[in-house]
Amino acid sequence: MNNINIISEFKEKASLVSAVIHEADTIEDSFRIAISLCKKNFIIASPQLDNSNLPLLEKLCIENGITLLKENLRKYTNGIDMGITFADFGIAETGTIVVSSDSEDKRLSTMISEIHVALLYKSNIRATALDMADELSALTSRPSSYTAFITGPSRTADIERVLAIGVHGPIALHVIIIAA
Amino acid sequence: MEKLETIKDYKNRIDNALENQFLRSAMDKFAIAYRESRKNAFAGIDTDTLIAEVAEIKRNAIKNNDKLFEEFKSVAQKNGVHVHLAATANEANEIISKIAKDTGSQKIIKSKSMTAEEIHLNKWLENEGLKVTETDLGEWIVQLRHEGPSHMVMPAIHLSRFQVAELFSGVTGKEQDAEIERLVKVARKELREKFVEADMGITGANFVIADTGTIGLVTNEGNARLVTTLPKVHVVLAGIDKLLPTIKDALTIAKVLPRNATGQKLTSYVTWITGPSEYLGDNSVNYPSQSSMSALSPESTFNKREMHIVLLDNGRRKIASDPDFSQILQCVRCGACANVCPVYRMVGGHTLGYIYIGAIGLITTYFFHGAKNAKNLVQNCTNCGACKAVCAAGIDLPRLIKEVHTKIQDEHGHPLKSLMLGKVLRDRKMFHTLLRIASVAQKPFITTQNISDKDSSPKRVSAEEPLYLRHLPLIFFKEHNFRTLPAITKVPFRDRWKSVKANTKQLKETNKKSLKIGIFSGCVQDFVYPEQLEAGLKVIQRLSSNFNTDNYNEHNNKQLNITLEFPMDQSCCGLPALMMGEKDAAADVAVQNVNAFSEYELDYIVTLCASCASHLKHAVPKLVNNTVAKDFADKVIPFSQFVNQVLSYEKQHIKKFDNNNLPLKYNKITWHSPCHLCRGLGIKDDPKQLIKATGNTFVQAKEEETCCGFGGSFSANFPAISREILNRKLDDVENTGADLLVTECPGCVMQLRGGALNQNRKFKVVHLAELLSVKS
Ligand code: SF4
Ligand code: SF4
Numbered sequence: 001m002n003n004i005n006i007i008s009e010f011k012e013k014a015s016l017v018s019a020v021i022h023e024a025d026t027i028e029d030s031f032r033i034a035i036s037l038c039k040k041n042f043i044i045a046s047p048q049l050d051n052s053n054l055p056l057l058e059k060l061c062i063e064n065g066i067t068l069l070k071e072n073l074r075k076y077t078n079g080i081d082m083g084i085t086f087a088d089f090g091i092a093e094t095g096t097i098v099v100s101s102d103s104e105d106k107r108l109s110t111m112i113s114e115i116h117v118a119l120l121y122k123s124n125i126r127a128t129a130l131d132m133a134d135e136l137s138a139l140t141s142r143p144s145s146y147t148a149f150i151t152g153p154s155r156t157a158d159i160e161r162v163l164a165i166g167v168h169g170p171i172a173l174h175v176i177i178i179a180a
Numbered sequence: 181m182e183k184l185e186t187i188k189d190y191k192n193r194i195d196n197a198l199e200n201q202f203l204r205s206a207m208d209k210f211a212i213a214y215r216e217s218r219k220n221a222f223a224g225i226d227t228d229t230l231i232a233e234v235a236e237i238k239r240n241a242i243k244n245n246d247k248l249f250e251e252f253k254s255v256a257q258k259n260g261v262h263v264h265l266a267a268t269a270n271e272a273n274e275i276i277s278k279i280a281k282d283t284g285s286q287k288i289i290k291s292k293s294m295t296a297e298e299i300h301l302n303k304w305l306e307n308e309g310l311k312v313t314e315t316d317l318g319e320w321i322v323q324l325r326h327e328g329p330s331h332m333v334m335p336a337i338h339l340s341r342f343q344v345a346e347l348f349s350g351v352t353g354k355e356q357d358a359e360i361e362r363l364v365k366v367a368r369k370e371l372r373e374k375f376v377e378a379d380m381g382i383t384g385a386n387f388v389i390a391d392t393g394t395i396g397l398v399t400n401e402g403n404a405r406l407v408t409t410l411p412k413v414h415v416v417l418a419g420i421d422k423l424l425p426t427i428k429d430a431l432t433i434a435k436v437l438p439r440n441a442t443g444q445k446l447t448s449y450v451t452w453i454t455g456p457s458e459y460l461g462d463n464s465v466n467y468p469s470q471s472s473m474s475a476l477s478p479e480s481t482f483n484k485r486e487m488h489i490v491l492l493d494n495g496r497r498k499i500a501s502d503p504d505f506s507q508i509l510q511c512v513r514c515g516a517c518a519n520v521c522p523v524y525r526m527v528g529g530h531t532l533g534y535i536y537i538g539a540i541g542l543i544t545t546y547f548f549h550g551a552k553n554a555k556n557l558v559q560n561c562t563n564c565g566a567c568k569a570v571c572a573a574g575i576d577l578p579r580l581i582k583e584v585h586t587k588i589q590d591e592h593g594h595p596l597k598s599l600m601l602g603k604v605l606r607d608r609k610m611f612h613t614l615l616r617i618a619s620v621a622q623k624p625f626i627t628t629q630n631i632s633d634k635d636s637s638p639k640r641v642s643a644e645e646p647l648y649l650r651h652l653p654l655i656f657f658k659e660h661n662f663r664t665l666p667a668i669t670k671v672p673f674r675d676r677w678k679s680v681k682a683n684t685k686q687l688k689e690t691n692k693k694s695l696k697i698g699i700f701s702g703c704v705q706d707f708v709y710p711e712q713l714e715a716g717l718k719v720i721q722r723l724s725s726n727f728n729t730d731n732y733n734e735h736n737n738k739q740l741n742i743t744l745e746f747p748m749d750q751s752c753c754g755l756p757a758l759m760m761g762e763k764d765a766a767a768d769v770a771v772q773n774v775n776a777f778s779e780y781e782l783d784y785i786v787t788l789c790a791s792c793a794s795h796l797k798h799a800v801p802k803l804v805n806n807t808v809a810k811d812f813a814d815k816v817i818p819f820s821q822f823v824n825q826v827l828s829y830e831k832q833h834i835k836k837f838d839n840n841n842l843p844l845k846y847n848k849i850t851w852h853s854p855c856h857l858c859r860g861l862g863i864k865d866d867p868k869q870l871i872k873a874t875g876n877t878f879v880q881a882k883e884e885e886t887c888c889g890f891g892g893s894f895s896a897n898f899p900a901i902s903r904e905i906l907n908r909k910l911d912d913v914e915n916t917g918a919d920l921l922v923t924e925c926p927g928c929v930m931q932l933r934g935g936a937l938n939q940n941r942k943f944k945v946v947h948l949a950e951l952l953s954v955k956s
Contacts, residue, residue, distance in 0.1 A: 013445070074461055077376045077410070094446040104458040107409050111402060130435070133428040136452075140427055141392040143259040144484060146408075146457040149450035154402035156364060157442070158318035158336050159344050161210060164364040167317055168371065169402025169448070 006092045007177070010125050013095030017152030018165060019173045027119070028056055030176040034084050034117045035060045037174060044082040045069040045113065047105035057084070073108040083109030087118040087150075087175070088139065089132065090125035096151040097175060100139055107146060116170040118150070121178050190531075190556040191898070197527040198900055202340045204526070208908070210337065211525045217443025218516070218570070225435075234436050235574035237429045238510035241421075242500050248390040248423040249491065255393035259455030262488040265420075269299035269548075272492050276301065276382070276415055277308045279488050283413045285310070285379035291397070291404035292316035293384030294332055294513055295417050295492055297535045298548055301382070313374045315403040317367050324351060330529030332515040332537055333441045338528050371403070381407035385418040386437070386512070387430035388491070394454040395489070396430050398437060400447045408451070412459060416489040420496050421509040427452070433512055433572075440572040441514040459485035495547050508547075508580065510573035511540050517567035517577055522887040523560055526904045532560060539567035539577040543584050551588045558585045560898060562891030562905070563759060564855035579799070585761035594762070601757060602765030608751040608772060612672075615707045619668040625649050626667045645670055648937075660896075662903040663934025666708050673701050673710035677746045680717060694741045695724075695826070698782040700773075700796065700816070702789040703752045704926035709947070712926060716788045716819055716949035717744065723827040740827070749776035753792040758799065759893045767803040774804055774812045785815045786822050788949055790925035791892070793818040794860030818857060820924055820948055824866040829873060829952070845954065848879045850918035850943075852909070852932060854925035858885045867924055867948055874951060879916040883909070888923075890931035906935045914941060924948045 011021045024030035031053075038044060046057060047070050054070075061068040069080065085106055087097035097118050101107040110116050126132040129149075140147050154169030165171055185193075197203060241248060253263045266272035280288065288310055290296065302312045302323070314323040318335035322328065324347050329335030336344070345358035348366050356366055383404050387396035395416055397404045408414050424430050438444040460483060500506050518524045518538025533541035534553045542561060546554035558581060567577045589598065604611045626646040646667035697720070705713050724742040754769035773796070777785060787793045796816045801809050823829045849871050858864050864885075872878045889895060889905025909932070913921050921936070921943050923929060933945035 017445075017448075072460075074410075077372065079372075096446060096450075102457060104409065104460045107405070107457070111405050111409065129431045130428065133426075133431055136431070137392065137427045140389075140394045140452045140454050143393075143455045144457050145452075145454045147452040147454075148405065149446070149452075151446045151448050151450075153448065154400070155448050156317050156401050158316070158321070158334060158401075159339070159341055159360050159363060160206065161213075161334065161337065162341075162360045164361055167364055167368055167401040167403070168315065168375075168406055 006125055006127050007122060009127075010090050010092040010095060011177075013092060014090075014152070014175055015095070017095055019095060019152050019175050022174060022176045023179070024176050025179050027053055027178060030119050030178050031057050031060055031084075033176050034082070034174070035064055035066065037115060037117065038064065038066050038082060040065045041067075042081040043067045043069065043076070044084060045073055045076070045080050045105070045109040046084040047071055047073065047109055048085075048103055071105050073105045073112065077108075077112055080109070080113050082115045082117060083113030083170070084117045084119065085110055087120040088124065089135070090120050090175070090177075091127075091129050091132070091149070092125055093128040094151055096129070096149050098136070098139070099148045099150060100145060101148055102142075102145050107148075110148065110150065111169055113170050114166075115172045115174065116150075116153075117174045117176060119176050119178055125177075184552055185556060187556050191900070194527055194531050194560075194898065195900055197531045198904055200338075200528075203338050203528050206337060206340075207525045207528055211519065214443060214519045218440065218519075221439035221443045221445055225439075230432075230436055231572060231574050234433050234512065234572060235510055237424065237432060238421075238512070238573055239507070241424050241429070242506055242509045244425075245420055245423060245497070245500055248425060249420060251390040252388060252393060252423060255391065256455065256489060259393050260484065260487070261393065261455050262486075264488065264490045266490055266492050266494070269492070269494050272299050272417060272490050272494070273301055273304040275490050276417065277305055277310070279413065279415055280305065280308070280310055280380055283380065283486060285411075285413055287374070287378045288312045288380045288382060289374055289378040289407050289411065290314050290319075290382045291384070291399065291407045292319045292335070293382070293417055294329075294536065295384050295419050296382065297328060298419075299417075299492065299494065301417070313371070313378075315371050315374065315407060316399075316401060317364065317403075320367060320371065321347065328530070328535060330537065331518060332513050334515070338530065375406045375410045378407075378411040380413040380415060381411040382415045382417060383407055385416050385422055385489075387424055387433065388418050388422045388489070389424055389427055389430055391426050392454055394427065394452050396427075396434070397449075397451045397453070398434060398447050399449050399451070400444075402449055405449060405451055408453060408457070410461070411485070412461060413486045414456070414488070416487070418489070418491060420491045420493055421500075421511075423491075436572045437512050437514050440516040440570065456484040456487040458483055499547055504583065505543075505547075505580065507573075507575050508540065508543055510575055511544075512572050514572045516570045516572060520566040520570050522562060522564060522566065522889065522905050523898075523901055526901050533557070539571075539581065540575070542581045543577065546584045546588060551592055554584065555588050555592065558588060559761075559894075560901070562855070562887050562889060562894045562902075564887035564891065565859035566855070566887065569859050582758050582761065583763070586758075586763040589761040598760035598762050601760055602762035605752050605754070605757050605762075606765050606768045608749065611703075611751065612674075612707075615668060615672070615703070619646070619670060619707075622646065622649065622667055659899040659903075662899065662938060663906065663931060664937040665934055666930060668707050669710055671710070673706045673713045674746070674748060676710055676714070677748075680714065681744065681746070694743065695783045696743045696745065696781065698745045698747060698777050698780055698785045698815075700750060700753070700777075700785050700787040700789075700792060701746070702787060702792040702926065704930065705788055709926045709929065712788055712929070712947040712949050715947070715953035716786075718953045719823060719829075719949055720744070720786070720827065723823065723829055745780050745782065747776040747780060751776075753789075753795045754803070755791055755795040755799070756892050758795075759891070763803075766799070770800045770803040770809070774800065774809045777812055778808055782815055784817050784822060784826065785812070786817055786819060788819045788924070788947065789927070790818055790854035790857035790860065791927055794856035797861065818861060818863060818924065820857075820867040820870055821861075821863050823952065824870055829870055846876050846918075846920045848916065848918040849874075849876045849920045849922055849951070850879050850881045850913055850916045851884055852881070852888060852913070852921055852923040852928060853885045854923060854928050855885075855887050857924055867922070870948065870952060871922055876920075879918050881912050881916050881918075883912045886912070888928050888931045890927045892927060895931065902931075906931055910935050910939065910941055913943060919943050920951070921945045922948050922951050
């Protein structure tokens with residue numbers, strides 16, 4: 001499968017499991033998209049952004065009246081409105097994102113947020129999980145690592161097999177594919 | 181001591197389940213929806229190859245289990261994990277409660293784990309005064325109801341939204357609407373508090389990966405992620421059968437698991453955890469715990485949770501060393517073998533499993549929970565093979581169910597009924613004498629009249645020929661009256677054979693290709709439906725004498741010269757003995773049959789009974805492990821395949837239809853595929869091609885491959901379930917609008933015709949041979 005096909009398959013499969021796909025040219029664009037999904041007074045979390053990206057997001061948050069958390073998410077287990085994280089890989093076959101979330105704050109930002117926004121570089125989308133077994137093995141072989149495959153928002157069909165979204169995890173998953 | 185459930189208690193539970201209307205309709209909807217979603221989920225994937233790959237991965241992992249354990253242990257320990265090996269269920273319970281004690285944990289949250297159910301972990305921990313909360317929605321619901329799960333993947337599938345609403349109203353102390361979205365939110369809110377408060381989290385593991393010391397968790401709700409993130413202590417409980425060499429193996433299994441379980445391509449979450457992850461919470465629980473006892477350096481445990489992995493043996497190592505049963509450890513717990521099981525569909529999981537549900541549960545209950553919990557359960561199987569056909573790990577489930585049945589009887593005594601059956605079947609002469617006596621003894625109970633115009637049972641040798649049992653002799657109970665049972669014939673096929681053979685033109689032209697055919701009748705056709713055999717032979721003869729008349733160009737353009745043989749020493753195929761757990765008797769009968777046919781130098785052994793065919797082909801060479809038996813089995817061919825492929829019925833006939841010579845007798849014909857034909861022998865198209873070649877209109881029933889509920893002794897043991905499976909089947913047939921139902925097994929005819937007559941259904945039921953024998 002060529003690259004273009006892989007990316008369109010990723011978009012198609014992710015949409016099928018109720019993930020919302022966006023596309024951005026740059027990181028800055030992707031932040032703008034994420035912020036556009038917020039309402040005023042949202043509390044959002046984006047732990048582990050590095051110094052090159054953090055100021056961008058901070059600026060946008062201030063402009064829009066949004067509170068940005070960077071750590072201590074454990075204090076917010078009642079829930080936050082949005083978590084923004086990078087995803088390490090995308091898997092086209094199933095519309096899955098792979099998020100290595102070794103840090104507790106990063107992990108929690110993908111769990112206790114109502115909306116999870118994942119930023120994914122186009123070049124990191126692979127065709128199938130089996131195709132990237134070596135990369136996954138490297139990722140998961142690190143001691144104390146916590147690697148999550150996330151395919152759509154949290155769901156259950158435990159009552160009468162009726163699908164309901166958002167049991168213990170996010171109610172919505174947005175994936176922003178970044179070109180560069 | 182727990183009271184032992186008698187077979188009567190068990191049947192009472194079954195009756196209750198059958199009366200539960202919600203359960204019935206929920207199970208039914210699920211059975212139909214599952215089939216469709218599984219098909220979609222596997223679209224574009226070579227399912228058989230993938231399943232074979234999974235089976236191979238698991239088989240090797242089981243073989244190398246000890247090595248994988250050592251490898252895992254050493255890597256995981258290096259990563260800071262405490263690795264425990266528990267020999268028994270109690271040992272595992274003790275280890276886990278000690279971890280709780282040592283870490284000062286009081287409140288425990290769990291994500292779904294069948295292994296924890298297997299060892300009754302919750303009960304144990306609660307007895308120790310600990311507070312345990314299940315966080316998977318379905319598990320939480322059944323926990324609140326003090327029940328076990330009724331499905332391995334969907335624990336609360338037996339409950340309605342109203343029952344859940346009532347339950348949640350009680351928990352929250354406030355009236356809750358029976359609206360599913362809302363109920364899910366209630367659970368989200370209630371359980372979030374439990375996550376935050378918890379000291380310790382317990383999960384299972386779908387994969388335990390040796391080379392990296394990683395565990396893999398496959399979930400949808402996201403609860404396992406919180407269970408492994410919020411509490412200070414994480415305990416993993418997994419069977420040693422979950423060990424795999426690499427993540428690649430796990431990814432291959434993950435490709436099948438959700439697709440087979442719920443028809444999902446992938447679950448919402450698959451989580452890979454390699455050693456204790458970062459923990460930034462309160463350290464007031466003892467830290468590092470007493471149980472750590474390890475030489476872990478302070479840096480390596482700083483800001484890390486405490487992680488334990490308890491690998492459970494509980495008999496698995498012993499199973500692994502058994503050449504036949506080791507394959508049950510290949511199970512990946514997808515639950516599919518319940519999803520497709522006709523019995524599960526009628527009675528649900530609580531009656532078709534002890535802890536583990538469905539076909540695999542019928543087997544593993546014996547190993548994990550003892551003969552006392554397995555002995556009734558293991559009989560509750562029609563031997564339809566639907567489970568085997570979907571098993572994610574390629575396990576030969578129906579056969580192993582019978583093996584367990586035999587094992588339990590060998591260890592704990594054979595019931596008189598099955599002993600007698602074994603004894604009688606072993607002695608062909610005695611068996612046949614008894615059948616002849618029964619044919620006389622049934623006199624007060626029989627009728628020689630056709631029951632209705634839908635009665636497709638032809639009059640036999642004379643007007644006095646008994647047709648049906650008018651009412652059942654008193655030894656049977658009322659519950660068997662759901663179908664009209666046929667009477668035993670006055671003149672069995674073996675007594676008719678001489679004249680049948682005499683009427684056969686045995687052309688001996690040297691330029692013809694010769695085929696020597698042996699007929700295997702099976703007991704039902706020999707003693708109950710000899711007319712089916714007569715019809716079949718008529719078809720064979722007609723086709724062979726026609727063979728060259730259409731200039732048909734196969735067999736090197738030679739005409740066909742068929743010689744028919746009916747070895748008189750043949751007996752019952754032996755399947756009924758196996759079904760009753762009498763394996764030794766089945767083996768004895770198999771030898772007798774192999775010997776009966778061996779002297780004839782046959783080209784084919786044709787049988788008109790799909791169950792006999794499948795048993796002779798697959799079970800006999802296993803029961804009689806020699807080349808003669810293998811040779812015998814290789815020659816066995818079911819009627820439809822023989823007629824269509826060897827005698828080219830379809831091609832001969834299609835030529836005729838070109839001449840508009842259509843013998844349209846029926847409006848529409850539909851087909852019931854006997855389990856042992858479509859799954860047992862993989863024959864799906866031949867019979868339908870034959871039906872179409874008669875020129876009649878064929879309509880396909882939606883569930884043509886679903887079991888009819890006969891299953892030999894199954895319908896005698898569990899008449900209520902058999903009746904319900906049959907009703908569903910008859911509805912499905914009636915929905916096609918067909919006026920004729922054709923099948924290829926005398927057992928199915930007995931069940932389907934008996935039900936159709938009893939309920940005055942709108943269609944007749946015949947054996948395929950009877951349809952084809954009507955000259956076109
Ligand atoms: S053989 Fe049929 S009845 Fe028996 S367990 Fe398997 S699916 Fe159920
Ligand atoms: S036995 Fe096969 S079908 Fe049944 S749960 Fe195990 S893997 Fe799935």
